[in-house]
Amino acid sequence: MAANEEFTGNLKRQLAKLFDVSLKLTVPDEPSVEPLVAASALGKFGDYQCNNAMGLWSIIKGKGTQFKGPPAVGQALVKSLPTSEMVESCSVAGPGFINVVLSAKWMAKSIENMLIDGVDTWAPTLSVKRAVVDFSSPNIAKEMHVGHLRSTIIGDTLARMLEYSHVEVLRRNHVGDWGTQFGMLIEYLFEKFPDTDSVTETAIGDLQVFYKASKHKFDLDEAFKEKAQQAVVRLQGGDPVYRKAWAKICDISRTEFAKVYQRLRVELEEKGESFYNPHIAKVIEELNSKGLVEESEGARVIFLEGFDIPLMVVKSDGGFNYASTDLTALWYRLNEEKAEWIIYVTDVGQQQHFNMFFKAARKAGWLPDNDKTYPRVNHVGFGLVLGEDGKRFRTRATDVVRLVDLLDEAKTRSKLALIERGKDKEWTPEELDQTAEAVGYGAVKYADLKNNRLTNYTFSFDQMLNDKGNTAVYLLYAHARICSIIRKSGKDIDELKKTGKLALDHADERALGLHLLRFAETVEEACTNLLPSVLCEYLYNLSEHFTRFYSNCQVNGSPEETSRLLLCEATAIVMRKCFHLLGITPVYKI
Ligand code: ARG
Structure with missing residues (x-):
């Protein structure tokens, strides 16, 4: 050795x-x-x-x-x-x-090296090269609800952690842009706006309201219902007028979604359900030729051991459904995109759907017989978001929670808290705004990620914006305080990194150093078990280790000043990397 x-x-x-x-x-x-x-x-x-x-x-x-x-x-x-x-x-x-x-000496040397070469040198290397993370995936014209917010936040973090671990990630938005609801939406569009070409986003207004109104009509008006059903046939048959109307509705939805993604700084590439349409027939045929598909009550289904109901892949009217699309998307991701690991982030309510089509894919020989070896598929399920009354999360005014309103409120509340602390007098309006946004959005994300994703979680602004306890606010402040310790020393930290020596003599210095060195191991564990909460726990413990070190080891003005400033800097760097992986923007002063 x-x-x-x-x-x-x-x-x-x-x-x-x-x-x-x-x-x-x-x-x-x-x-x-x-x-x-x-x-x-x-x-x-x-x-x-x-x-x-x-x-x-x-x-x-x-x-x-x-x-x-x-x-x-x-x-x-x-x-x-x-x-x-x-x-x-x-x-x-x-x-x-x-x-x-x-050896404390070896640990100190390893941290010194990281300070010079950057924290990316600590990144783990997973055995898989390319993965698909299928996340967010809202449905066109229906509401993008808090469940989609959870999927967006959890999926983005998983993608970030995998990317950090040298995996090429295809971030896929499997948007629900196909299905029978489009017949009704298109007919309603024709009725409301006979001059369909010139319809703009503002004319339609809120697509959710539009959806509800068309659904209302569909339920009450038999003639409309019939027209809507014919519209579905025309759309699926490729009628250009209907395709155009469909594209318009999708476009309007897409603009809405894009605003949320931009605010959350989440990147995604849309390959919606319709993307896979050209491949469905041949994939179902492949399953059929393997003897998997059977006739049942006019529909075509796959019987699977361990499930009470079969998986329907062709409806009795000959149309395809959610499962046929998902089987095709899986086939495409494995064969065309050569992904070795495919990760689906949705609420646990869809678990049965995933278990069933995964099983069908295993039966077809596309995948090994377990969910640990590659090519690997995993359903990353998450629980419900509850309101403070313990019921499903709703706002007062409407029966659904609009994501944009949530983000607005988080930002407004954190801005008010900053103003209460007199920051509007100390900072420029831009600084105030940016910090309020970083803290507000960071709080929403962290409150979601810190829980074991399978448990339901209670959405509470008061809790998530508290500056004490395990919250993003507390952690962002902790990071800003470390930056201020370094600033107050008056030392050029970049210079110190090159020449200064780090020692881990005090027990609290050593404990902090050891925790820093466990960063990569933690990211790897969070990736392999698909648990962002593992990284949150690490981050929280890191700030606790730092607090202990800082209360027991004098930094500025002590004989160990250089070494301790370097330890502060290493902590700040690793904290920032954690924030980055959690999709949270750090702040440098508070
Ligand atoms: N659009 C679906 C929903 O809102 C989620 C899609 C998840 N991805 C998938 N490949 N099935 O429930």
Whole structure:
């Protein structure tokens, strides 16, 4: 092992490599035993623990081994561990746990290197090269509700984390731009605006209101209903007049969606349901030729073990549906786009749909039989957004929550809080506005991401905009305070980065340093388990470690000033990277 061991980004994996060598030396007859290394739960057990001795003992005890028990196996593993700059000491405790203490010097050096080379050098490299993240995906002319907000926020974060981890991500907006509702919308458009060509967004006004009005008419007026049904046939048959009207309605919706994405700074490429239309027939034919598709009550379905109902892929009128489109989109993503990992972000209510068409794809041999090996598909489900009354989230005035109104309110409230603290007198109006936006939108995003995504969460402005506790406001302020400590030192931090030395002598400096070095490992875990909350927890703990360090270690004016300023800077850099991955804009003063 090289004496000068560089930090490769994942402490756990780096240590596991050392233990792999020692396992092969200690028990050469058991080459398939994998090293088991994990972060220690408590400081008294060191920084990491290797947990191989007990398991290994149970494998070898009946085979005439020289070892007397698990602790002896542990001792042998420690003895044959290659010397490495990263390890300070190793000891065997209890029934054979190996406690590893990392070298503070090595840790400090690794942080110094990051300060020079940038935090991207810590980025993990996942084994997959290209992924699709299918997220946001609202439906044309229907409301873009808080469920779509959750999908947008969670999907964007997953995409960002994967991109950081060297994965090429195709960010897909699987917009609901096809289906029978368009017959009714188009007929209503013709009725209201006979001169369809010149209809503008402003003339139609709110598309949701338009949708409701056309639905109302559809439900009450038989003649209209009939016309709407014929319109669907014409549209699907490719009638240019109907296609044009359809395109117009889609365009108006798209402009609305784009405003939300721009505000949230989320990038997406639209490949809506209609995009896959030209491929559906051949994909269903492929499934048919594999013997998967059967006739049932006039429809064509796939029967799947473990499900009470079959998956319908062709309706009795010969039309395709949500499932046929999703199967085709999956086929396209695997074969045309060569994606190895396809991730779908929707509410948990759609879980059955995903489980069913994933199963059909496995039956067709498109995918392996589990959701861990590649090509891999995962449904990232999330819970409901609840109002403070515990019921489904609604606003007073309308029965749906408009996303733009939510974002407006978050910004207004955070601006008021800043004005209350006198910031309007200290800052320019632009600074005030930008900070209010960063804090307001950041608060909405973080409140969503910090929860385990599967649980329902209560939307509360009061809670998310609180500057204490686990909120974006608290974290953004914490970052701004670190920046101010650095500014107040009067030192040129970029110069210090090049020449200054960092030491982790104090216990709180060391704990902070160790947490910093666990960043990449955390991102990797958040990616593989598709859990943004893991990164939020890391970020919150980082700010707690910093607080402890700052209250116990004097920075400015102390003999350790240079080293401690560098530690402040490293913390600020990693915090900013976390914000970036969570889609939150950092602020530098507060
Ligand atoms: N448009 C759907 C909805 O609003 C979500 C689509 C999710 N993506 C997919 N490939 N099915 O519920």
